[in-house]
Amino acid sequence: MDPFDYLVSEDLTAKDRKELERVFLRREDGRILFLGRIPLASLYATFLAGIYAELIKIVGKAAKGLILAASRNGGYRAGSAIRRRYQKRFGELTREKIIQIAKNMITVWDKCFGWGKFEFEFDEHNKKIVVKVWESFEANGYIKLKRKKSDIPVCWMLLGYIWGLFEGLFDCKMSGEEKMCLARGDEYCLFEYDACE
């Protein structure tokens, strides 16, 4: 089965890691491909935290805005590409289907990418999307590098990428915030987004 069709057609949340890796990741000499064509690479989590630290030295607090804006744009490109490809192949992309695709994406990040252990909630009544992440790689990278707690949430890439992904899938602007962060001493990281109508 085509990996994209698998991503958008089935509920992947209960699938085991081996099956997801078999479908979504293709390992070749010198590279790993996601969905058959997107190159992936594993990096030390401390490496990313180190880049943030160096950027802060140069531009101060504005580093957060830069990382967030870049990640949000990256997420948006991914979300809108999925939306367009889905619409071309299957027609209308419903709200329920968007939520299912987002849950599937998050399951893949959780089980194949090592970005953290994710939990996803969509509060239809309050139009809120809540994503909880245990063992966020960004927070863990910060803790490992700095060996101390942060005063502020540090998962800028995850916050921005998930934010942009939803905006791309829903094709609308949303607001978002990291409300809790492992690096700050919380049990897990919590991202909250106001979903559009």
Place this chain on the structure above:
Amino acid sequence: MASLREQLEKILKDLKTAGDIEASAIVSRDGLLIAADISQNVNAEAFAAMTATMLGAAETATSELGKGIPDRVIVEGREGKIIATGAGPKALLVVMTNPRANLGLVLLEMGKASEKIKELLG
């Protein structure tokens, strides 16, 4: 009673009436957009991040050189000017002007607006 956002947007709207100002934004020190009066075809979030970065980098440079904290950053181009200035400890005020803008007048109006923003945001 107007909400905080509405009050901030009114400050930006009033600023525009001073003339020469084409767009403006209130941005948090960490580069997030708080309020904007900006054209739809500009990515306001990216603009916010870029302008906070400009001021942040200028602060680092002047501090490293022992010249204290800059009051503002002014970027002049053929098509216009971008001016970023602090508006209290939490925010920045950024404006884009046309190339013929009266800089003295714009800075004066920005100073007044920054004080109002500082009162509102702390």
